[in-house]
Amino acid sequence: MRRDELLDAAEGLLCDQGSAALTLAAVADRAGVSKGGLLYHYGSKEALIKGMVERLIEDFDELVAAQPGETYTERYVGATMAAVRSGRLRRWAVVTSASGNLFLLAPLREAMTRWHREGLSEEPDPLASQIARLACEGLWDVASHDPGLNSEDDLQALEARLRALLASTA
Structure with a gap:
């Protein structure tokens, strides 16, 4: 297209x-x-940036939906790990840094609110789910600035630990 x-x-x-x-x-x-x-x-340039932000949000929503898992947080963890492994984070970092206009980033703020509240009350342990989601955000942020920081073994261990945290509360 x-x-x-x-x-x-x-x-x-x-x-x-x-x-x-x-x-x-x-x-x-x-x-x-x-x-x-x-x-x-x-x-306009603003419309172009808005289009990039909206596409990033749609891409992550699709990635979450494509992940296996019984809860939203399990799918969120899987989507984050897939994004880290695929290098999609670089796109996020450059697109969000391109806009000095908070209005253009409003859809991203709304998506972040949705991603961090989605299904939280239905999770077996909402606090553990929130911790896992916040850990994913931290990984996402660090990996966007230093993509080579974590090896595949590191990512597998992090994912396993996050999934174990979620499973221990089920």
Whole structure:
């Protein structure tokens, strides 16, 4: 789809050159379209950033839904580990850093609120579930700044420990 190609180009530009390089002309050039073609889909830089943020949220929601697990927190842990392993975190870091406008990040704040409250009252131990979700956020944040910090063995051990915490409260 054309919109995804444009968002990919914008994210790639952010990863390679930083937020100062994010201009509509640079994104259009990287995507191989005219600036008018880009403006057809995203009428402003803010609309482009909003599109990237919304896509990140949708991607994570889909990742959570695709994970095995009886509870939302089990699926959340699996989705976080999958995101860390796949390198998706880099996308989050660059997209969220691209916006100095809190309005553009409002959908992300709303998603974070939803992700941390979703099904919490139905969990066998809501406090253990909250601890696991917050640990995932910490891992996510650290891994976005230092992707090589944890080996696959480390990630497996962290995931096993989080899952054991959840299982011990079931």
